[in-house]
Amino acid sequence: MWKRFNFFSLERVSKDEEGVSQKTNWTCSTSGRGSLIFGDNMGWINICDATFKIGSFAAFKQETKLVHQCKHSNILVALGMDDEGVSPTLKIWNLDKTERSGNPLCLRTVKIAKHFPATSIAVLEDLSQVAVGMCDGSIVILTNLVPGDRQTKQQTILVSETQDPITGLEFAIKDRVGSTSHQSQWILYASTISSVTVMDTAHQYTKIAVDTMHGCDINLSCLNDEQAFVVGSPDAVHFYYPDLNASKPFPNSKMVKWFREYLIVVSPDTPLTKGIAGSPLHGEAIKQNQIISIYDLKNQFQAFQQTTKPIVHLVSEWGSIYFITNTGDMYQLTEKDLKTKLDKIMSRSLYSQAVALAKSKNYDEREIANIFRIYGDDLYNKEDYSGAITQYIKTIGALEPSYVIRKFLGGDRILNLTQYLQALHQKGLATSDHTTLLLNCYTKLKDTENLKKFIENSNASSSSNSNAPNKGLEVKFEVGTAIAVCRGAGYYDHALYLAKKHNKHEIYVKILLEDLKDYDNALEYISMLDFYNAELNLKRYGQILVSHRPDKTTKLLMSLCTVYKPKPGLDISHNTIPAGEDPNRNRAVPEEFIHIYVKHPEWLTFFLEFIQKNREASAIVYNTLLELYLRDDTLSLSNNNNNNNNNNNNVGDLVPVKEAREERLEKALNLLKDSRAKFDEDHALVLTKTHDFKQGIIHLYDKLGLYSEIVQFYIENGDNLEIVKACKKYGATDPELWITALGYFAERREQEVHAELGEILDHIEKENLLQPLVVIRTLSKNDNTKLDVIKDYVSRKIAKDENSIAEDKGEIENQKHETNRIRNEVMTLKTRAVDFQNQKCSGCRNAIELPSVNFMCYHSFHEGCLPDNETECPKCAEDHKKWTEIKKSFETSAGEHDKFYKQLDVSAKNEGDGFGVVAKYFGRGLFLGTGGQQAAVGSGNRGGKK
Numbered sequence: 001m002w003k004r005f006n007f008f009s010l011e012r013v014s015k016d017e018e019g020v021s022q023k024t025n026w027t028c029s030t031s032g033r034g035s036l037i038f039g040d041n042m043g044w045i046n047i048c049d050a051t052f053k054i055g056s057f058a059a060f061k062q063e064t065k066l067v068h069q070c071k072h073s074n075i076l077v078a079l080g081m082d083d084e085g086v087s088p089t090l091k092i093w094n095l096d097k098t099e100r101s102g103n104p105l106c107l108r109t110v111k112i113a114k115h116f117p118a119t120s121i122a123v124l125e126d127l128s129q130v131a132v133g134m135c136d137g138s139i140v141i142l143t144n145l146v147p148g149d150r151q152t153k154q155q156t157i158l159v160s161e162t163q164d165p166i167t168g169l170e171f172a173i174k175d176r177v178g179s180t181s182h183q184s185q186w187i188l189y190a191s192t193i194s195s196v197t198v199m200d201t202a203h204q205y206t207k208i209a210v211d212t213m214h215g216c217d218i219n220l221s222c223l224n225d226e227q228a229f230v231v232g233s234p235d236a237v238h239f240y241y242p243d244l245n246a247s248k249p250f251p252n253s254k255m256v257k258w259f260r261e262y263l264i265v266v267s268p269d270t271p272l273t274k275g276i277a278g279s280p281l282h283g284e285a286i287k288q289n290q291i292i293s294i295y296d297l298k299n300q301f302q303a304f305q306q307t308t309k310p311i312v313h314l315v316s317e318w319g320s321i322y323f324i325t326n327t328g329d330m331y332q333l334t335e336k337d338l339k340t341k342l343d344k345i346m347s348r349s350l351y352s353q354a355v356a357l358a359k360s361k362n363y364d365e366r367e368i369a370n371i372f373r374i375y376g377d378d379l380y381n382k383e384d385y386s387g388a389i390t391q392y393i394k395t396i397g398a399l400e401p402s403y404v405i406r407k408f409l410g411g412d413r414i415l416n417l418t419q420y421l422q423a424l425h426q427k428g429l430a431t432s433d434h435t436t437l438l439l440n441c442y443t444k445l446k447d448t449e450n451l452k453k454f455i456e457n458s459n460a461s462s463s464s465n466s467n468a469p470n471k472g473l474e475v476k477f478e479v480g481t482a483i484a485v486c487r488g489a490g491y492y493d494h495a496l497y498l499a500k501k502h503n504k505h506e507i508y509v510k511i512l513l514e515d516l517k518d519y520d521n522a523l524e525y526i527s528m529l530d531f532y533n534a535e536l537n538l539k540r541y542g543q544i545l546v547s548h549r550p551d552k553t554t555k556l557l558m559s560l561c562t563v564y565k566p567k568p569g570l571d572i573s574h575n576t577i578p579a580g581e582d583p584n585r586n587r588a589v590p591e592e593f594i595h596i597y598v599k600h601p602e603w604l605t606f607f608l609e610f611i612q613k614n615r616e617a618s619a620i621v622y623n624t625l626l627e628l629y630l631r632d633d634t635l636s637l638s639n640n641n642n643n644n645n646n647n648n649n650n651v652g653d654l655v656p657v658k659e660a661r662e663e664r665l666e667k668a669l670n671l672l673k674d675s676r677a678k679f680d681e682d683h684a685l686v687l688t689k690t691h692d693f694k695q696g697i698i699h700l701y702d703k704l705g706l707y708s709e710i711v712q713f714y715i716e717n718g719d720n721l722e723i724v725k726a727c728k729k730y731g732a733t734d735p736e737l738w739i740t741a742l743g744y745f746a747e748r749r750e751q752e753v754h755a756e757l758g759e760i761l762d763h764i765e766k767e768n769l770l771q772p773l774v775v776i777r778t779l780s781k782n783d784n785t786k787l788d789v790i791k792d793y794v795s796r797k798i799a800k801d802e803n804s805i806a807e808d809k810g811e812i813e814n815q816k817h818e819t820n821r822i823r824n825e826v827m828t829l830k831t832r833a834v835d836f837q838n839q840k841c842s843g844c845r846n847a848i849e850l851p852s853v854n855f856m857c858y859h860s861f862h863e864g865c866l867p868d869n870e871t872e873c874p875k876c877a878e879d880h881k882k883w884t885e886i887k888k889s890f891e892t893s894a895g896e897h898d899k900f901y902k903q904l905d906v907s908a909k910n911e912g913d914g915f916g917v918v919a920k921y922f923g924r925g926l927f928l929g930t931g932g933q934q935a936a937v938g939s940g941n942r943g944g945k946k
Contacts, residue, residue, distance in 0.1 A: 003353060007341050008294060008304040008321070013052060013330040026324070031315040032069035033095070036322060038313065039064025043080055047095075050318055052330075057103040059091060066121045076104070077130060079118045087111060088118045090132065092145060108145055110152045114138065119218060122169035122188065129201065131188055133166025139190060141205065157205050164192035168221030170229055171201075174242055187242055189229035191221045196231055196240055211245065214238050219314075224258045232256040232265065248297065254290060259316045260335075261360070262303060263295045266311050266323075292323065294333070299356045304333065338363065342371070351375035351391075369398030380407060389416040393423040401434065414441055422454070432481040439485035448491075455482070455494050483507055492516060505533045509541055519548045527556055528570035532577050535560060535588045542596030550603045553596075558610050560588045591620040601628055612671075619680045622671065626684055629668035630691035632661065669695050707734045715744050724756055731763065738763050739770060746779045761793045772797045829856055841865055842875055893921075
């Protein structure tokens with residue numbers, strides 16, 4: 001049963017329009033190119049434009065029988081009678097051009113060779129073929145009609161052996177079946193009152209198929225949009241294709257036409273039928289009327305039906321349908337807009353038909369989704385929740401999911417909500433919240449089977465695994481959310497499956513440790529990971545693992561810090577390494593794992609000892625190991641098999657035991673003395689002081705060159721013997737140590753230090769480190785110091801000073817005599833003539849001969865043995881130059897007052913006075929006035945030439 005709608009509006013064309021409603025002698029009609037064209041019984045052709053103004057021209061002398069308007073060009077083909085005989089004439093006009101008379105340009109006139117009336121016509125758009133159906137059951141094929149062809153050819157084909165008239169002709173194009181080219185063939189459909197024939201024009205109009213069971217009358221055939229030949233019969237409408245035919249039941253038809261996707265059927269009316277209320281034909285006489293019906297065959301509904309006077313012409317143009325009744329009235333059928341049609345359909349709750357119509361019109365997808373939403377709302381209000389959720393699923397992608405989810409959050413609708421959420425995931429539009437909700441639905445329903453399927457068929461956002469089973473049913477979701485929900489609901493196996501499948505190694509280990517307390521499997525899983533992920537998980541969960549499985553964790557960590565190779569059993573080919581990470585790195589940094597042993601120092605000691613022996617370690621490792629040796633609460637690990645080889649093959653046999661402090665301190669000292677050790681000496685020194693490790697402190701002081709600190713350390717500990725030993729060992733480098741020791745012992749009141757004082761005084765005397773007065777002043781601070789402690793030192797020092805004074809006095813006398821001698825010599829040179837008696841040249845050592853040069857230094861030279869213009873004695877010049885430079889440097893240093901005062905302060909501090917410095921600068925002329933004169937001795941100026 002056809003659903004009936006009123007999707008067309010009916011309107012009568014105004015009678016005021018000139019001639020449109022008064023022409024009752026029209027015999028044929030066609031339309032196209034913006035015109036309605038009618039032929040009449042007077043041989044005229046009438047052209048009606050969009051304003052319904054009619055223009056006419058005389059086409060034939062008698063009657064116009066058939067007209068055809070080409071769709072692709074403004075070419076009009078018509079058949080009519082020019083003579084009184086029965087042979088029709090075919091004419092072709094170009095309506096865009098006119099002759100001098102004002103009529104359209106006639107391109108061709110052809111006399112049909114058959115002497116029978118023409119009943120139908122079909123024209124190819126390029127005018128390559130025109131088929132004319134005759135009343136004797138034959139078809140005349142005309143070719144060479146294109147302007148420029150010399151002579152038109154005519155070919156007659158007999159279709160009906162019983163000479164039934166041809167009632168309909170249509171050319172259709174159909175791709176050649178099995179053709180390897182893009183060529184197409186033309187098919188000619190022909191109908192008679194008793195048969196339908198399909199002919200191939202490419203093969204001399206060979207009959208492809210003949211249906212002798214059905215035929216039709218004139219005006220009961222047409223061609224639809226799918227190139228099917230539509231034939232109306234008394235009980236049905238038939239659709240013919242080259243290879244098949246189909247039929248649909250319809251009432252007795254009087255006329256069929258195709259308009260867009262609609263089939264227009266005009267059929268006889270039954271008595272008592274009235275028109276649609278409000279239509280222009282409502283309430284008119286009902287006898288002998290017809291019904292015009294419009295059908296949407298694809299969507300299976302009747303778009304329009306109206307009772308009318310008998311229709312004589314039915315055409316379409318300008319997007320509307322026009323029909324003319326036998327009374328000469330013209331009516332216009334205009335299709336309503338799609339939204340109006342959809343509203344009418346949905347007002348009757350025919351949502352499926354509304355969707356089908358919208359899809360056939362390529363309606364916007366969001367608008368189609370809105371239809372599904374309205375449909376779903378209607379079913380929801382009727383408490384048909386299963387049907388409603390089916391419609392809501394079709395809105396996914398256009399409708400906000402929260403609109404649907406809020407409706408089904410009730411406990412009794414959780415199953416429907418689950419269906420919607422499943423569809424949302426399958427289309428890849430689910431968020432993490434949707435995933436959480438779906439998994440919660442599964443867990444509340446205890447639907448373990450579907451939960452497992454959902455997880456196994458997943459293609460989570462963090463994975464690109466294309467080998468998952470049932471790939472066609474894959475759903476997409478945020479894997480982290482799914483794992484969290486499974487964990488929260490206690491589905492640990494499912495959570496582990498997801499984490500392993502999508503390489504969520506950290507979460508996998510976390511579930512094993514925090515939820516299942518399966519430490520062994522967690523360690524086994526970590527050992528199968530690539531280096532980057534194994535290191536990451538040990539850093540994150542190492543403290544938990546060390547607390548429960550210290551031996552296995554330490555063994556794995558030892559491997560990770562040396563040469564790591566993953567165990568087989570896990571596909572790590574899809575693992576990704578973050579940007580910036582070196583993919584070739586296979587050794588971890590030991591100090592980054594120290595924190596995981598915070599409560600297990602004995603295992604940390606074992607681990608760091610292994611690192612120290614098997615690879616280059618950093619300062620942090622050595623500092624930490626030193627601290628562990630110095631701590632009193634640190635245990636050590638002992639091997640049950642009495643095998644103390646520290647390797648990772650027997651870690652499981654180790655047990656914590658208490659170790660003697662002496663043994664640990666010995667290890668600490670050996671560690672400090674290890675040449676490979678890279679300590680932070682300052683940090684190590686703080687550790688040794690904190691734990692009062694004296695040997696370590698002394699070793700570090702020695703290593704750092706802090707010799708004064710060593711002596712001070714022994715002083716603080718009152719170790720007299722070691723003080724002296726330290727002074728002997730380091731005194732050559734730092735003599736100040738003896739002075740420090742002297743000050744220490746000088747303040748001691750025990751008799752036992754006399755030996756040490758004597759030894760220190762001997763060394764101070766030997767190296768002349770202090771003036772005797774400073775020594776005596778230092779020792780005098782202790783009232784208990786007896787004279788015999790320093791008697792020998794003072795006696796030796798006085799004797800030495802007396803000897804030194806005597807030597808200085810002798811030297812002074814010598815210097816005085818020498819000074820007087822030089823003064824006398826200078827005076828002689830200044831006041832007396834010099835007698836030169838040299839017999840040999842001081843240069844060449846030959847006998848002196850004139851001319852010669854004599855210098856005041858008593859050297860004589862041949863004049864030829866001296867350089868030109870030489871004014872100084874070559875023998876004495878070098879020595880004179882040296883003393884001149886020394887004098888100059890003395891004069892320069894005499895002006896460096898800052899340097900003088902600095903040396904004076906140092907001397908006063910170390911020696912008790914600065915007399916030596918003053919004397920030295922006095923000799924350099926520091927205290928000479930600007931007007932002072934200094935004696936100068938000549939360097940040997942020329943004394944004359946002989």
